[in-house]
Amino acid sequence: MLDGLRTPLIPALAVACLALAPARFLVWTNEASSVLWLPLRPLAHFGVAAASWLRPPTPTPQADAVTLAEERDELLALVQRLRSELEFAHEAIEVLEGLPRRAEPSPRPAAARVIAVDPSGIATLNVGQRHGIAAGDPVVASGGRLVGRIGDPVAVNGSVLVPASHASGVELRVRILDEGGGREVGEQVLCLLEPDGDGWVAEVDAQRVAIGATVRLDDPAWPMSAQGLRLGRVVERREVPERPLRAAIRVEPAWSMVDGPVLVVQRTGTGDLP
Amino acid sequence: MNWLLFLVVGLLLVVVDASFMQALRLGELWPLATPGLVAFVALWASRPAVPWAAFLLGLVQDLSTPVIVGDGEVIRLLGPATLGWLFGTAALLPLRRVLLRRHPVAIGAATVVLTFLAGLVWGAIWVLRGLLHGESMPWPAGGGVAALGGLGLQALANGVVAVPLAWLLMRLGDWWRFPGGGWSAAGSRRFQGGRR
Numbered sequence: 001m002l003d004g005l006r007t008p009l010i011p012a013l014a015v016a017c018l019a020l021a022p023a024r025f026l027v028w029t030n031e032a033s034s035v036l037w038l039p040l041r042p043l044a045h046f047g048v049a050a051a052s053w054l055r056p057p058t059p060t061p062q063a064d065a066v067t068l069a070e071e072r073d074e075l076l077a078l079v080q081r082l083r084s085e086l087e088f089a090h091e092a093i094e095v096l097e098g099l100p101r102r103a104e105p106s107p108r109p110a111a112a113r114v115i116a117v118d119p120s121g122i123a124t125l126n127v128g129q130r131h132g133i134a135a136g137d138p139v140v141a142s143g144g145r146l147v148g149r150i151g152d153p154v155a156v157n158g159s160v161l162v163p164a165s166h167a168s169g170v171e172l173r174v175r176i177l178d179e180g181g182g183r184e185v186g187e188q189v190l191c192l193l194e195p196d197g198d199g200w201v202a203e204v205d206a207q208r209v210a211i212g213a214t215v216r217l218d219d220p221a222w223p224m225s226a227q228g229l230r231l232g233r234v235v236e237r238r239e240v241p242e243r244p245l246r247a248a249i250r251v252e253p254a255w256s257m258v259d260g261p262v263l264v265v266q267r268t269g270t271g272d273l274p
Numbered sequence: 275m276n277w278l279l280f281l282v283v284g285l286l287l288v289v290v291d292a293s294f295m296q297a298l299r300l301g302e303l304w305p306l307a308t309p310g311l312v313a314f315v316a317l318w319a320s321r322p323a324v325p326w327a328a329f330l331l332g333l334v335q336d337l338s339t340p341v342i343v344g345d346g347e348v349i350r351l352l353g354p355a356t357l358g359w360l361f362g363t364a365a366l367l368p369l370r371r372v373l374l375r376r377h378p379v380a381i382g383a384a385t386v387v388l389t390f391l392a393g394l395v396w397g398a399i400w401v402l403r404g405l406l407h408g409e410s411m412p413w414p415a416g417g418g419v420a421a422l423g424g425l426g427l428q429a430l431a432n433g434v435v436a437v438p439l440a441w442l443l444m445r446l447g448d449w450w451r452f453p454g455g456g457w458s459a460a461g462s463r464r465f466q467g468g469r470r
Contacts, residue, residue, distance in 0.1 A: 007325045012360055015333070019353025019399045022407055023343040029350035033337045040289050047293025055297040 088113065091142075091262035098143040099264070108132065112139070114161070114261040121198065122151070123161040123257065125265070129153050132267040138226035139263050145254040146217055146229035147263055161263075164217075164231060165198055165253045172200065173219040174231055176209050176249075190218065199232065199252050203240065206247035211237050215251050225266045230254045275319040275327070276451045280311075283443070284331045287311050288338050295435075302424070303431050308335055309359070309392070310436030313384040314443050316363040317375040318452040328363040332356035343409050353399050358392025365391050381440030386433035393425035 018026065037044075092111030099109075110131055116124040127133050139147040139161050148163035164172065176189040189208050193200035193215070200215075213234045217226055236250035287308045298305055308331060315327045335355035340348050366384055373380045397418075403409045413421040443450075 007322070008329045008360070011329060012357060015329075015352050015356045019351060019357065020402055020406060023347050023349055023409075026343075026349045026351065027347075029337065029352060030348070033340075033350045036334065036337050040285060043286070043289045044293040047290055048296075051294045051297035 088262060091260065092264060095140065095142040095262060095264045098145075099140060108267045110265045110267050112263050112265050114257070114263065117257055121163055121165075121257070123163070125150075125159045125161050125263070127265060128159050133159050133265055134268050136223065137268055138223055138229070138266045140226075140229060140266065141255045141259060141263055143254075144230050146226055146231050147255045149222070149226070150265065163253070163255075165195060165200065171195075172217065172231070173221075174215050174251075175218045176204065176213050176215050176234065178210060178213045193231075193251055196250070198256075199235075199250055201248060201250050203243075203246050203248050206239060206245055209234060209237065209247060209249055211235065223266070223268065275315070275323045276449055279446065279449055280315065280327060281330075283446075284308065284311055284334065287439075288331075288334050291335075292338055298435070300431070303427055305428075305431035305435045306389075307432075307435050307439050309389050309432045310381065310385045310439040311443065312359050312363060313366065313388045313436060314381050314440055316366040316388065317370055317373065317381065317384055318450065320453050321367060324363050324367060325360055328359040329356055332359040335359075341412065343403075343407075351399075354396040355392065357399070358395035359388065361395050362388035362391040376444075378437045378440035378444070381443075382433040382437040385436035386429045389429035389432045390425060393428065397421060397425070 088111070095111070096109055110127055110133065112125040112127045114123045115126045118124075125133075125139075133150055133153045135150055135153055137150045137153075139149060141147050146164055148161050148165075150159050151162035152160040171192040171194050174191060174193055176191065189204055191202045191204050193202045211234055215231045215233060216228050217231050218228070232251045232253045234249050235252040238248050240246045240248055287310075291306045291308050295305055295307065312328050312331055316324050319327060332355035333352065336352045337350050339350060339355070341351045342348055343351070366388060369384065369387070373384060375381070375384075397413075400409075400411050400413075404411055411421075413424065
């Protein structure tokens, strides 16, 4: 076959170049080795078995110490994971307890965690369609605060959460209530909020809205389970010179990304909890 | 030379080296059987076939030997066995006339020479890689003298393993189809190959 050919000079020069090449150019050799060893592995298995039979491995004190250290590291990792899951469950329960009780059947809640936030404020959650998440599902935070709704659900995890304050070009119908001392003391004002950066602006009856008033959702475009949830509070009020009976107000969202990564999605779809 | 037989036996010995030979290790010394086959072929095959056989089997050996380079990356470095055995067999070819190659001990001695010369190539490659890429040398602390000592012991270990291996390889007789050599079919099964 190769007897007639002269010495393998050119292949040898090529191998010499490869022998001195940087490691990043030689990563492909691992795949080549895998292909070469594919039919040889069963034989190697027998070889190892024969070697173990002929010369059984003797455990040394050092080997025992290494095994113990590995077991300790695994258990520590397990404890840390369980602690993290416990904290997540506590936070999720806290969020659920803050939701208002309703007469109608409530949607099935799913605890979720924010896993990424892009500079525009749009967040990504660790849940997806497999967990029963659907587009438009409301997302709430502890204390009955409305965060936003699911914009783009994906199969497993990575669903996009669009905060209510970032629904650009979409106005929200809300009720503004003066809830001094935890109970309603003032009138309810129905108005439309217009997104403005990281909050909303609206024009209301100047006599009926004070700074600090609570803003709650009352928008038929949102699911029933989101109605009445706290959206924010009035932080600024100024008069409109051309309309003396009106006032321009600014509403600050009740939830921001720094409040914590644990949220609850009020699911409308079916699926397993994450 | 019967290339099919050579490749089958070569692959088998590469597998044996990687799996079974650990049973014969002495401390850090892990004897290898493949160099024995290369030395056997170097003493018996036709001159043009010898470098090709060393090159091909060296390539297989290099692809079977993981090494750690740089910042812990694992690769298969082509060259140490491919070029080392090529160099070693080139040195063995002139010795064919002075070695009693029909004797397994001669194959063992040739294996010692082959392994030592291939080890020098292995060392040269790593020294050059150290100079070019700043990679650390794969030999233990103690410097070049300790590395040469280890290389000598490795060569002796391979040579010892090569003696019974050569006896087994010679049992395959005419199947090798070496030029001018072979066993008589009905004789004493002694190797009667002529010297080239």
